[in-house]
Amino acid sequence: MNALLGTADSPSAVAVREEQKQAIERALAEMDPTDREVLILRHFEEMTNNEIAATLDLKPSAATNRYIRALEKLKAAMTRITDQSSEFQSS
Numbered sequence: 001m002n003a004l005l006g007t008a009d010s011p012s013a014v015a016v017r018e019e020q021k022q023a024i025e026r027a028l029a030e031m032d033p034t035d036r037e038v039l040i041l042r043h044f045e046e047m048t049n050n051e052i053a054a055t056l057d058l059k060p061s062a063a064t065n066r067y068i069r070a071l072e073k074l075k076a077a078m079t080r081i082t083d084q085s086s087e088f089q090s091s
C-alpha cells in the first residue's frame with residue numbers, strides 16, 4: 001500500500017525537516033566537544049554508557065552525568081535557536 005502512495009513529502013514538510021536539521025546542527029556546533037561526542041556516540045553510534053565511558057576514558061558515572069547534562073544543554077540550545085527563528089520569521 002505504501003508503495004502505491006509514494007514517499008514524496010509535501011514542500012512544507014521538507015522545509016520544516018530542513019529547518020529542524022539546521023537547528024540541531026547549530027545547537028551541536030555550540031556545545032562543548034565532549035558533550036557533543038557523548039551525544040553522537042549514544043544516538044548515532046548507538047553505544048552503551050559503558051562503551052562511551054571506555055571510548056572517552058571516563059568513569060561510567062561521569063559518562064552518564066555528561067550525557068544527561070549534554071541533553072539538557074542541547075534542549076536549551078534548541079529552544080533558544082527555534083525561538084530566535086520564530087522571532088525572525090515574525091519580523
